[in-house]
Amino acid sequence: MPFDLPQKTVGYFCSYVPEELLIAAGFNPIRIIPGATDASLSQTHLQSYTCYLARACLHRAIKGELNSLEGVIFTHTCDTMQCLADIWPQACPHKIVETFNLPTVLSSEEALPYTMAELERLKSRLEASTGLLIGEEALREAVKIANRKRILLQNLASRREKMPASRFFSLVNKALTLPLGEAISFLENLEVEEEENPGKVRIVLAGSTLDDLSLVDFIEESGGKIVDDDFCNGTRYFQTLADESIPPIEAIARRLLERPICPCKFLKPGAYSQSLLEKTRKAKAQGLILVRQKFCDPWGWEFPLMQSLFQEKKVPILMVEVEQPGSLGPIATRIQAFLEMIAEG
Numbered sequence: 001m002p003f004d005l006p007q008k009t010v011g012y013f014c015s016y017v018p019e020e021l022l023i024a025a026g027f028n029p030i031r032i033i034p035g036a037t038d039a040s041l042s043q044t045h046l047q048s049y050t051c052y053l054a055r056a057c058l059h060r061a062i063k064g065e066l067n068s069l070e071g072v073i074f075t076h077t078c079d080t081m082q083c084l085a086d087i088w089p090q091a092c093p094h095k096i097v098e099t100f101n102l103p104t105v106l107s108s109e110e111a112l113p114y115t116m117a118e119l120e121r122l123k124s125r126l127e128a129s130t131g132l133l134i135g136e137e138a139l140r141e142a143v144k145i146a147n148r149k150r151i152l153l154q155n156l157a158s159r160r161e162k163m164p165a166s167r168f169f170s171l172v173n174k175a176l177t178l179p180l181g182e183a184i185s186f187l188e189n190l191e192v193e194e195e196e197n198p199g200k201v202r203i204v205l206a207g208s209t210l211d212d213l214s215l216v217d218f219i220e221e222s223g224g225k226i227v228d229d230d231f232c233n234g235t236r237y238f239q240t241l242a243d244e245s246i247p248p249i250e251a252i253a254r255r256l257l258e259r260p261i262c263p264c265k266f267l268k269p270g271a272y273s274q275s276l277l278e279k280t281r282k283a284k285a286q287g288l289i290l291v292r293q294k295f296c297d298p299w300g301w302e303f304p305l306m307q308s309l310f311q312e313k314k315v316p317i318l319m320v321e322v323e324q325p326g327s328l329g330p331i332a333t334r335i336q337a338f339l340e341m342i343a344e345g
Contacts, residue, residue: 009179011072013057013081015237016102016265018119020252022073023142023180024134025126029073031176031233032057032066034211039324045087050080051293052324053209058084061091071096071129073122077264078298096129098122106257107267115253123249139248145180150238152187157235162194165205165216165226169234176233200225201342204280207291208262208299209233212325215291218332223339228283230276236260263302273306280315286342287316289335294323316342 010022011032022029034056042058060066072092074085076099085099100122103111123134153172160168171190175183203224205216210231219226229235240259242251263272280288288310292299303319310317318338320331328335 007179008070009068010096011066011069012074013053013072014075014077015232016075016077016256017073017100018122018252018256020139020142020146020242020248021119021123021126021134023145024138024248025123025130026132027070028179030069030179031173032060032072033173033177033233034325035060035065045090046080046084049295050083051295053211053293054080054084056324058087058091061088066092069095071098074099076101077262078296080295096126098125098129102256102265104264105266106261111257112250112253115257116249119249119253136248139252140244143242143244143248143251145184147241147244149175149180149184149187150241152184153238156187156190156192157238159192159194161225161227162196163192164195165220166213167192168226169210169213169216169229172237173233176237201287201339202227202283202285203339204228204230204276204283204285204288205291206230206276206288208293208296210291212322214325215322215328218328219289219335219339222336223343224335227285228279230260230262230279232262236262263298270305270309272302273309276306277309277313277315287318287338289338290317290319292319292321294321 007028008026009028009030011030013032017029019029034053039052039055039059041062042055045058046055072088072095074081074097076082085097089095089097101118103114105111127133153175156168156171175187178186200220201224203219203226205226206229208231210216210229210233216226236259240255242255244251260275261267261272276288290299290303290306292303307317307319316338318334320334322331
């Protein structure tokens with residue numbers, strides 16, 4: 001590797017966090033995942049009707065499992081994560097805790113200058129925390145490094161139909177939770193055993209994050225084949241690269257504004273639902289399954305629009321609600337019935 005990669009790590013939850021800025025500041029950006037199924041230590045800080053992702057990650061912080069992190073960078077995507085950003089310093093005192101405020105309306109004329117100003121603000125905060133100045137050359141190098149990891153993940157995604165879905169998602173999650181040098185080396189040297197899965201129902205899977213791989217195993221054991229996805233820890237993270245030919249702050253900002261959106265952001269009415277329909281058609285999928293985290297309002301608000309559009313275009317769609325990893329419960333029967341309905345035509 002020609003890069004002088006950082007050694008210290010910071011955590012993040014959302015792919016809207018400007019990874020390049022963290023790299024330039026001397027940090028390895030590591031995605032924080034829920035881990036085990038216990039979230040009990042978060043009960044004194046978060047209500048039971050907040051999503052399991054927030055509760056389980058806070059549990060890990062209180063338990064001390066994230067003490068190796070120098071800090072955590074949040075971005076405002078929903079009220080729960082905004083509250084978690086305020087609570088986090090109590091669980092991890094004396095650590096860096098910053099929030100990157102990306103605009104909600106990404107299509108406005110003010111979105112680009114606002115995002116660039118917010119990147120400059122976060123850059124100044126990171127400089128104050130580390131005592132290091134983040135120069136233009138460091139930012140350009142960071143853009144190249146982040147792009148390299150995304151390109152390697154794109155290459156992996158091009159082979160996803162030749163492997164079980166749980167294998168693909170586990171490889172992506174591993175790359176997102178390893179330090180940069182290890183992640184890039186891991187992906188560069190990865191060998192994938194290919195296998196054929198003919199005759200299965202082609203499905204696109206979408207949602208906020210995918211942390212329970214037993215769900216994708218069940219879908220494929222029940223006759224489905226996941227041919228594409230739209231998750232924050234899936235293709236939504238690596239689908240878009242930053243432009244290396246323009247000033248790095250602008251490149252980072254434009255990538256964040258132009259990459260695939262999720263329901264926490266707005267372009268125009270129905271934009272996210274339309275993008276999912278186009279993704280489903282491009283993948284030659286026969287239907288879409290939306291995996292909604294229980295208590296996740298943005299995805300709950302989006303689904304009626306999505307369902308209406310898919311039904312109008314006669315594309316089968318199913319929403320299943322999940323909470324903590326483990327037993328699939330009643331959604332198993334619904335998934336089986338959905339796949340059988342499609343298979344029978």
